[in-house]
Amino acid sequence: MPWFMRAVKHFTFSRSTGMVTRYKNNKELYSQPMPDVPELEPARPRDPTTAAWDKQHNRKPDYWFSMDDDEFEEAINQLRAEQRFMPTLGPEIDLFNGGIKPE
Known part of the structure; x- marks a missing residue:
């Protein structure tokens, strides 16, 4: 390709x-490790970078799947709050100077 x-x-x-x-x-x-979201939970141990990060940070292998409903809702709300002010399309890219625009 x-x-x-x-x-x-x-x-x-x-x-x-x-x-x-x-x-x-x-x-x-x-x-960098894979994003820590429920959909990618089964794939995390198969990615070497993510597996190393998880081990270094003592992340439980079933972090998302072991939550009860209230814990899950709280974790999702926290993710939404963190992402609320992120640019929708990612950071601006400065095409003429070979990189991302400084903030």
């Missing part, structure tokens, strides 16, 4: 889900 197809696919995934905005370029794609 040509590089621009991979870039478009990655960008589309980022925009449509809002979950992978921390991955700013291909070099950083595998350098």
